[in-house]
Amino acid sequence: MNKWIQTGCAIVCSAFLIFALSACKQEAKLTKVKVAEVTHSIFYAPLYVAVSKGFFKEEGLDIEVNTTWGGDKTMTSLLSNGSDIALVGSETSIYVESQGAKDPVINFAQLTQTDGxxxxxxxxxxxxxxxxxxxxxxxxxxxxxxxxxxxxxxxxxxxxxxxxxxxxxxxxxxxxxxxxxxxxxxxxxxxxxxxxxxxxxxxxxxxxxxxxxxxGRVPYTTFMAKKTYLTEHEETAEKFTRAVYKAQQWVEKHSSKEIAEAIKSEFDDTEPDIIEASIDRYKKQNSFSTDPLLNEKEWEQLQMIMDQAGELPKHIPYSQLVDTKIAKKVTSEK
Missing domain, CATH: 3.40.190.10 (Periplasmic binding protein-like II)
Incomplete structure (x- = not known):
């Protein structure tokens, strides 16, 4: 073989090897985060957008979403360390707190703001x-x-x-x-x-x-984690929230058809027109939060609804189970 060809092949192979090793190294840097979602629904479209559009990967996160089918099972997964973050109704954090949890479950990022x-x-x-x-x-x-x-x-x-x-x-x-x-x-x-x-x-x-x-407006589904996790993995929680916020903004600025296209792989058994119609209903009634901030008025509305249903164990102050520090930080970034 001509020595110039040999040299060229060697250069190409070396470059490919370097690229492959670099890609593997980059992939290895991703931090794994296990998320338990209470159900799998188009109601959670911004979460799936964050996955499909690569917003989590942009933040160096490898997200594993598991559907746990029910608030009790979702909270069990979180409390037993089967998951790092739970996507579930805020009322579950109140139930856990009322039982005297040693490691409180903290709401740190809101995804939906109405009943779905x-x-x-x-x-x-x-x-x-x-x-x-x-x-x-x-x-x-x-x-x-x-x-x-x-x-x-x-x-x-x-x-x-x-x-x-x-x-x-x-x-x-x-x-x-x-x-x-x-x-x-x-x-x-x-x-x-x-x-x-x-x-x-x-x-x-x-x-x-x-x-x-x-x-009306309530913190219907929020991302929550144990207080110790947020303390020990604050950077990861911040990256997670930033990716969610990117997705919320993307959903706010794009049409129902575009959102349906972005999340269709999550709902293989559902016709595209049904996905689009579902998203359109949620967009029209402002169900998707446009940012991850959970405000106090919504928190009090939640407890008022729980109290009327006879399910509120005791009133929990907003500052006790809601931490907006991370959400405020990522939404203030330019």
Missing amino acids: TFLVAREDIENFDWDMVKGKTFLGQRKGGMPQMAGEFVLNKHNIDPQKDVDLIQNIDFANIANAFASGTGDYVQLFEPTASLFEKEGIGHIVASFGEES
């Missing part, structure tokens, strides 16, 4: 009125969970006693509520997206109202 469920009726009601729910069978959510408490809050707001004025069913597991309604149980059901839009498309049910619009 919709009231789905079996019949197509042109001019829905909340009084129509009275005397009907209503498939609710888990007792003590934020969806159910927000649902009860809205019913009470419309002078409907959820314990007396409706036939309330609460003994069905979260994962099976939609299937129960599809099988013929209940006149009304409280559903997240994309199931609500899917049922509407298939003629199984019809969206007649939004619990998010009715219940």
Whole structure:
């Protein structure tokens, strides 16, 4: 072989080897963060955008998201160190604190700021009125969970006693509520997206109202971690929050169609038009937080809803379980 060719091959091989080693080294620098999400929903679109757009990797993080299906299981995962960060309703941190937790669970970044469920009726009601729910069978959510408490809050707001004025069913597991309604149980059901839009498309049910619009701003789903984790891994938590904020801003500035395209790999079994319709509903009612800051007014609204539902163990001051230091830092950066 010509010596110039040999030399050229050697240079190319060396360059490739250096590039490969550099890439491996860069990959090895990523810090692993295990995240437990309470459910897998289009409601959490900004989280999936942060993954698909590489915002976490830009911050040097390797994110592993596991769906833990339920607030109790999600919190168990966090408390047992099965996960580093939990994405779940803020009410769970209050429950843990009321039980005398030695290592409090701290809310440090907010993802959604309204309830994410919709009231789905079996019949197509042109001019829905909340009084129509009275005397009907209503498939609710888990007792003590934020969806159910927000649902009860809205019913009470419309002078409907959820314990007396409706036939309330609460003994069905979260994962099976939609299937129960599809099988013929209940006149009304409280559903997240994309199931609500899917049922509407298939003629199984019809969206007649939004619990998010009715219940107001609350820290519905937040990222939380044990206090010791935030202390010992403050830099990681900061990088995590910065990536989330990038995604929140991206979602705010882009169309529902573009967001649907970005997260479609997370919902392989869902048609693109359903993903887009679901995102559009959430965007229109401002369900996605545009920044990770959890404010005190929302925190108090949460506890008021819990108290009305009879589920508030005791009032917890905002400063006790909410730490906005990191969120304020990343949102103030230019």
